[in-house]
Amino acid sequence: VYDLGQMIWSHGRISSKILTAARIGAVRQQVAVxxxxxxxxxxxxxxxxxxxxxxxxxxxxxxxSASAASSPVAPVEEEEASAVDYEALAQELVGASPLExxxxxxxMFGSEIAIAFSGAEDVALIEYAKLTGRPFxxxxxxxxxxxxxxxELFDKVEKHYGIHIEYMFPEAxxxxxxxxxxxxxxxxxxxxxxxxxxxxxxxLRRALKGLKAWIxxxxxxxxxxxxxSIPVVQVDPSFEGLHGGAGSLIKWNPVANVDGKDIxxxxxxxxxxxxxxxxxxxxxxxxEPCTRPVLPGQHEREGRWWWEDATAKECxxxxxxxxxxxxxxxxxxxxxxxxxxxxxxxFQSQAIVNLTRPGIENLLRLENRAEPWLTVLYAPWCPYCQxxxxxxxxxxxxxxxxxxxxxxxxxxxxxxxxxxxxxxxxSFPTILLFPGRTxxxxxxPSEKRDVQSLLAFxxxxx
Numbered sequence: 001v002y003d004l005g006q007m008i009w010s011h012g013r014i015s016s017k018i019l020t021a022a023r024i025g026a027v028r029q030q031v032a033v034x035x036x037x038x039x040x041x042x043x044x045x046x047x048x049x050x051x052x053x054x055x056x057x058x059x060x061x062x063x064x065s066a067s068a069a070s071s072p073v074a075p076v077e078e079e080e081a082s083a084v085d086y087e088a089l090a091q092e093l094v095g096a097s098p099l100e101x102x103x104x105x106x107x108m109f110g111s112e113i114a115i116a117f118s119g120a121e122d123v124a125l126i127e128y129a130k131l132t133g134r135p136f137x138x139x140x141x142x143x144x145x146x147x148x149x150x151x152e153l154f155d156k157v158e159k160h161y162g163i164h165i166e167y168m169f170p171e172a173x174x175x176x177x178x179x180x181x182x183x184x185x186x187x188x189x190x191x192x193x194x195x196x197x198x199x200x201x202x203x204l205r206r207a208l209k210g211l212k213a214w215i216x217x218x219x220x221x222x223x224x225x226x227x228x229s230i231p232v233v234q235v236d237p238s239f240e241g242l243h244g245g246a247g248s249l250i251k252w253n254p255v256a257n258v259d260g261k262d263i264x265x266x267x268x269x270x271x272x273x274x275x276x277x278x279x280x281x282x283x284x285x286x287x288e289p290c291t292r293p294v295l296p297g298q299h300e301r302e303g304r305w306w307w308e309d310a311t312a313k314e315c316x317x318x319x320x321x322x323x324x325x326x327x328x329x330x331x332x333x334x335x336x337x338x339x340x341x342x343x344x345x346x347f348q349s350q351a352i353v354n355l356t357r358p359g360i361e362n363l364l365r366l367e368n369r370a371e372p373w374l375t376v377l378y379a380p381w382c383p384y385c386q387x388x389x390x391x392x393x394x395x396x397x398x399x400x401x402x403x404x405x406x407x408x409x410x411x412x413x414x415x416x417x418x419x420x421x422x423x424x425x426x427s428f429p430t431i432l433l434f435p436g437r438t439x440x441x442x443x444x445p446s447e448k449r450d451v452q453s454l455l456a457f458x459x460x461x462x
Contacts (some may be wrong), residue, residue: 006055086250090232112242114166116140116204119153119275121267123274216253222260230253232254258393298447347393376429378408384429392454395454404458
């Protein structure tokens with residue numbers, strides 16, 4: 001009774017289904033209810049396993065609490081998905097802590113839910129699951145192209161928590177066909193989606209077919225244009241669960257409302273293992289060929305697929321985020337109140353000239369400019385542009401009166417096709433120098449956007 005009272009005090013809310021003698025015996029005592037055919041105690045020294053097979057065709061393994069080590073636990077009855085209004089639940093939990101959200105997810109779905117672990121800072125999800133004291137399962141996607149440091153983290157996490165991570169692999173024949181037909185690095189030429197579909201999306205689809213819900217480490221501050229509106233819980237818009245069909249899978253995002261810096265404060269406080277790549281400047285970590293460290297002034301997702309448009313940095317695992325953005329009105333003359341249209345303008349300084357479309361077209365046509373022009377092509381809603389605002393304004397002030405004009409041109413919305421065709425725009429921000437005696441503008445090639453790097457670029461071409 002004392003333990004149950006402590007649970008109620010700690011979590012603030014408890015499902016009515018827990019308040020039964022059978023549930024109390026299964027969850028708190030872990031000896032009163034033992035599933036038929038299972039031993040009362042695991043052999044001494046046996047490694048605790050906190051996952052079960054994720055494919056429905058495989059024989060089921062009962063998940064075991066990481067904190068309870070080897071004692072078998074009765075499966076928790078999940079609430080029927082059809083009886084839950086998940087939009088209302090998301091609103092109810094909007095101010096809840098990640099621990100409370102994790103506890104609710106594990107309580108509702110029991111053995112039919114699993115944590116998706118990528119080998120990065122989402123190790124926080126496993127720590128939160130452990131802190132609930134409930135059984136939990138963990139799976140990960142091994143694409144075959146992860147960094148060695150990521151594989152090392154998998155091993156450390158398994159040993160630290162006494163769990164077994166269920167690894168999902170791509171179909172060998174699909175990988176073979178892709179590599180034979182397009183080579184090992186085709187994603188640099190025609191985009192990452194095809195490779196991610198083979199190595200990540202399809203294995204994930206197989207994993208989720210054995211579940212009714214899954215838990216992700218998505219945060220709103222992670223990616224521009226795709227994750228800004230994710231709720232803490234939702235009906236998965238892209239994948240199907242155990243019973244198949246639309247609405248058969250629930251997606252939990254316990255850290256959706258948490259800032260990246262707060263995640264790291266939590267990880268340091270709890271002293272959990274982390275990927276050693278983080279100490280080398282990597283923030284968002286994926287496959288080795290498609291991940292690199294970020295530099296000062298860059299957003300964390302800028303280290304992923306850096307050769308592509310900054311507004312679509314998703315591999316397909318969270319495709320529903322992009323789908324929602326595609327359905328939203330785009331910024332332009334008829335922005336109609338979209339998030340992009342409402343974004344306040346940036347690079348506000350008297351030292352920076354705000355170019356219009358006719359103004360930048362005139363710059364393009366001039367063969368002998370009176371003075372060089374440094375111009376940033378930007379979108380005010382883009383976090384990468386926002387991240388370099390301070391350095392670009394400081395640069396403009398340093399160059400004031402030096403004979404070099406510093407300007408900006410908003411290149412999203414209706415201006416984007418023109419900027420792509422005429423101004424070498426591939427992603428935001430793009431920085432161009434219009435020299436005094438050269439028609440074609442020169443594109444700044446580096447990802448370093450600090451004042452000294454930008455100044456060195458300008459001075460080298462004066």
